Every structure is written in C-alpha cells, then in structure tokens.
Amino acid sequence: AQTVTQSQPEMSVQEAETVTLSCTYDTSENNYYLFWYKQPPSRQMILVIRQEAYKQQNATENRFSVNFQKAAKSFSLKISDSQLGDTAMYFCAFRNSGNTPLVFGKGTRLSVIA
Amino acid sequence: DVKVTQSSRYLVKRTGEKVFLECVQDMDHENMFWYRQDPGLGLRLIYFSYDVKMKEKGDIPEGYSVSREKKERFSLILESASTNQTSMYLCASRPRGHYGYTFGSGTRLTVV
Numbered sequence: 001a002q003t004v005t006q007s008q009p010e011m012s013v014q015e016a017e018t019v020t021l022s023c024t025y026d027t028s029e030n031n032y033y034l035f036w037y038k039q040p041p042s043r044q045m046i047l048v049i050r051q052e053a054y055k056q057q058n059a060t061e062n063r064f065s066v067n068f069q070k071a072a073k074s075f076s077l078k079i080s081d082s083q084l085g086d087t088a089m090y091f092c093a094f095r096n097s098g099n100t101p102l103v104f105g106k107g108t109r110l111s112v113i114a
Numbered sequence: 115d116v117k118v119t120q121s122s123r124y125l126v127k128r129t130g131e132k133v134f135l136e137c138v139q140d141m142d143h144e145n146m147f148w149y150r151q152d153p154g155l156g157l158r159l160i161y162f163s164y165d166v167k168m169k170e171k172g173d174i175p176e177g178y179s180v181s182r183e184k185k186e187r188f189s190l191i192l193e194s195a196s197t198n199q200t201s202m203y204l205c206a207s208r209p210r211g212h213y214g215y216t217f218g219s220g221t222r223l224t225v226v
Contacts, residue, residue: 009154033213045204045217091156095213099164101147101172102206102215106156 002027004094006105013082014113020067021077021108023092031097034068034075039107040088048090051075082112117141120205120218127225133192135221137205144210146188150174151202151220160203163188164210195225 003026013019025034036048051059051068058066063083067076079086092105121136137146144165149157149172159172161180169180177199181189188207192199205218 006156035213043202043220045206045215047214050213099145099210101159101162102157103159104149104157106154 002094002096002103004092004103004105006092006108008108009106010109010111012111012113013079015082015084017082018078018080019082019110021079021090021092021110023075023077023105025073025075025092025094027073027094027096029096033095033097034066035093035095035102036064036066036075036077037091037093037104038086038088039091040085045091049077079110084112084114086110087112118205118207118216118218120203120221122221123219125221125223127192127195127223129195129197129225131192131195131225133195133223133225135190135192135203135205135223137188137190137207137218138186139188139207139216140186141207141209141216142185143207143216144185145208146182147206147208147215148172148178148180148188148190149204149206151204157204160190197225199223200225 005024032053034051038046049061063080065078089107091107093102095102118139147162148160163182179191203221206215
C-alpha cells in the first residue's frame with residue numbers, strides 16, 4: 001500500500017523567512033503524482049503545488065517550490081518570504097497514475113509569526 | 115469555478131441515529147470521494163465512486179455506506195452513528211483522467 005509520511009507535526013517561521021516542510025512517500029510504481037495542499041482555518045482545501053513523477057524539473061508556483069527527489073522518494077515544500085496568510089495545515093498527498101484516489105500524510109501545522 | 119457543496123457545515127446527531135451527509139458537484143465529474151479528517155491522522159479515505167452507481171471501499175469503510183444514484187451527488191451514510199464517528203468529513207470530486215481534486219468545505223459532525 002502507498003504511504004505518505006510527514007515527520008513534522010508542527011512548525012513555525014518568522015514572517016518573510018523561508019521554511020521547508022518535509023514529505024516522504026512509498027510506492028513501487030514509476031508513474032505517479034505528488035501534491036501539497038493547504039488547509040487554512042476556513043477548512044477549505046487549496047491545492048498549492050503539484051509534481052508529475054516523470055518530470056525531472058521541480059515545480060514552482062510563485063513563493064512555493066518543491067524539492068522532488070525521486071530516488072529518495074522525497075517531496076519537500078519550500079515557502080519563501082513567508083506571509084501571515086500562509087498559516088495553515090499543509091498536507092502532502094500522492095496518487096498513482098490511473099483512476100486512483102489520493103493518499104494523504106498526517107499534515108504539518110505551520111504558524112507564521114509576525 | 116467548479117463547486118463542491120456539502121449540505122451542512124456543522125451537524126450534531128445522537129448515538130444510534132442514521133445520518134446522511136450530502137455532497138453535490140456541478141461540473142460533471144466522474145470521480146467522487148469521501149474522506150474523514152482527524153487531528154494527528156490526516157485525511158483517511160472512507161469510500162469513493164468512479165461513476166454513477168459505482169462505489170469502492172477506501173481505507174476505513176466500517177460503519178459507513180454510500181450512495182451515488184446521480185452523477186452529481188455522492189451521499190455518505192452512517193447507518194447507526196457512534197461517538198467515534200465524531201469527525202470532520204470532506205467530500206471531493208475529480209474528472210476522469212485529470213489529477214486535480216476539488217474539495218468541499220467540510221462537515222464537522224458531532225455524535226453525542
């Protein structure tokens with residue numbers, strides 16, 4: 001079975017600083033997709049960034065970027081220039097290719113401090 | 115914008131009641147999902163559906179059932195609610211062949 005591990009239950013960062021959230025996963029497949037979702041206090045799950053396993057280039061969305069290490073099965077999220085609005089739960093998620101459901105990690109609660 | 119609507123934001127039910135959680139999406143998505151979210155456990159898949167009248171068990175289906183009579187609606191049913199089913203329930207949908215999920219805003223269910 002596929003598993004996703006987020007080893008940091010809670011993290012904090014000063015406003016304008018950079019923070020990295022860790023995620024590892026386990027799969028025997030070669031084609032799959034990886035995601036980071038953000039869940040603010042409003043509870044709405046928001047897709048932050050996604051990465052296709054066949055792409056070697058790390059995905060970037062504005063202040064959010066990933067470090068995808070396929071051999072190590074690692075998929076970390078870097079948030080640059082942290083803002084107060086980044087305070088949220090962050091979930092790493094994984095899905096095999098084909099019509100399969102997302103598997104989520106347990107989440108990391110990020111607090112951005114002014 | 116795609117919308118996934120969950121009928122209740124907060125719900126309080128008594129032990130033993132039959133509970134229906136409704137989820138409706140407006141973009142003709144084939145795939146729909148029910149997750150349960152608990153602190154420290156993340157999101158765990160209860161049931162999912164690839165199409166009308168189809169359903170598949172997820173990781174924690176015990177105590178739950180689902181119904182998908184129409185493409186846009188996916189209902190989660192707690193046959194006899196118990197206190198250990200107090201949780202946040204999230205519905206999501208995705209079109210076939212696409213990797214993007216759209217989530218509802220969740221139903222926080224309390225069973226007393």
